[in-house]
Amino acid sequence: MFHALVSAGPSTAPGFPVVNLLILIAVVVIAWPLIRKIRKAASDNRKRRWVEEGLMDRPVTGPESADRSD
Numbered sequence: 001m002f003h004a005l006v007s008a009g010p011s012t013a014p015g016f017p018v019v020n021l022l023i024l025i026a027v028v029v030i031a032w033p034l035i036r037k038i039r040k041a042a043s044d045n046r047k048r049r050w051v052e053e054g055l056m057d058r059p060v061t062g063p064e065s066a067d068r069s070d
Contacts, residue, residue: 047059
């Protein structure tokens, strides 16, 4: 009887869980660009608000920014 209990251990599935890996890849492919877009929008809104409140100078864009790199 003891021999039957020892041999009835938990069964593990052989091989690598490919389905779980595919699900993880799909989540990363969908979530990564979405998170980047949300972070960029939040950053732009924060910078705009800081400029409006006078906490930050307006960002310099265009050819003038190349001159200031000295």
